[in-house]
Amino acid sequence: MAKVLLVEDSPTQAVEMRMLLEEGSHDVRHAANGRLAIEILAREPLDIVVTDLEMPEVNGLELVEMMRSDYAHIPAILVTARGSEDLAAEALQKGAAGYVPKNHLQSLLNDTIIDVLGVIRTDASFAKLISKLTKNVFEFQLPNDSDLISPLVGLLMQVVSGMELISGAEMNRLGVAIEHALINAMYRGNLQLGPSVTPAHHAIIYDDATSDLIERRKQEAPYKDRQVYVEATASKDEIKIVIRDEGNGFDTSKVPEKVDANLFAAESGKGLVLMKSFADELRFNDIGNEVTMIKKCC
Numbered sequence: 001m002a003k004v005l006l007v008e009d010s011p012t013q014a015v016e017m018r019m020l021l022e023e024g025s026h027d028v029r030h031a032a033n034g035r036l037a038i039e040i041l042a043r044e045p046l047d048i049v050v051t052d053l054e055m056p057e058v059n060g061l062e063l064v065e066m067m068r069s070d071y072a073h074i075p076a077i078l079v080t081a082r083g084s085e086d087l088a089a090e091a092l093q094k095g096a097a098g099y100v101p102k103n104h105l106q107s108l109l110n111d112t113i114i115d116v117l118g119v120i121r122t123d124a125s126f127a128k129l130i131s132k133l134t135k136n137v138f139e140f141q142l143p144n145d146s147d148l149i150s151p152l153v154g155l156l157m158q159v160v161s162g163m164e165l166i167s168g169a170e171m172n173r174l175g176v177a178i179e180h181a182l183i184n185a186m187y188r189g190n191l192q193l194g195p196s197v198t199p200a201h202h203a204i205i206y207d208d209a210t211s212d213l214i215e216r217r218k219q220e221a222p223y224k225d226r227q228v229y230v231e232a233t234a235s236k237d238e239i240k241i242v243i244r245d246e247g248n249g250f251d252t253s254k255v256p257e258k259v260d261a262n263l264f265a266a267e268s269g270k271g272l273v274l275m276k277s278f279a280d281e282l283r284f285n286d287i288g289n290e291v292t293m294i295k296k297c298c
Helices: 011-023 034-043 060-070 085-093 102-118 124-130 146-162 168-190 201-207 212-217 261-265 270-278
Strands: 003-007 027-031 048-052 076-080 098-101 135-142 228-235 238-244 281-284 290-296
Touching: 003 011, 003 034, 011 027, 011 048, 011 102, 027 034, 034 048, 034 060, 048 060, 048 102, 060 076, 060 085, 076 085, 076 102, 085 270, 098 102, 098 168, 098 270, 102 168, 102 201, 124 146, 135 146, 146 168, 146 201, 146 228, 168 201, 168 228, 168 238, 168 270, 168 290, 270 290
Parallel strands: 003 027, 003 048, 048 076, 076 098
Antiparallel strands: 135 228, 228 238, 238 290, 281 290
16 A cells, blocks of 8 residues: 555564554565665655654654655654653654554554545646645535545645645645544534544544444534534645634643643544644634644745
8 A cells, every 4th residue: 555664673563563564555664773764765765654763873753854854755653652752742843744652553553654645635637727826715614524524635735735835744744633623623522522432533534434423413403503614724924724613612721732641642632742743833712612723834
């Protein structure tokens, strides 16, 4: 499915991760540290990098920084272990496209690769025209239908790509952050369903996963009439995404100022980590039913 460069210094861990990746039908190359990874990137076309953080010679953070300079079109996914959260947070700020907690490799690694690679969709027939855009504004009013998430993200990615506002890896990060924000708006906000009673982000978007409870909520008042409002503005200066639901909101005082270890270790909460890492500015309205993400392009 994808050409993956696995960067892992532990031989035992590398064998385990290679087996997982090959179970996902990926073509895997392996490097024992970041220095060797850069050598492979220089001579082989690859789709994505999966890297450990703590490694000799060139660690995962340093690899992400080097890729941002020379291989910005290739997204990188971090494998995070307990105790490496500060390093992972810095790597996400510096351009990594996503992360997988080491204790959730079996359940999340291949899904995360599909999530990251799946958000970029382009149509060459519009590329020349879109490159001439100086500003573009979209406003959507969406029902609680997850089938609309992937096309919406694809449309926005096409515009951002055509306008050449940010790099390919940054587009990956933007797309995944928007996906998580839309799922939060539909499922957590409008349908008032917590992560314990809803399928994972990946399953909702790519596998059409649902449940009797979800389908019942979609037919019951007051949930069925609630909408999600999206305003996306792309200009040469910034990309601004505003997503608002019609739910009861949440206590925004509980949003941490910085990404902490508990968020990295949990299967849920990834959306907040990615939104905070991607956006130059992330804010919520007073009642917590609207999020604004701003990414500077200059």
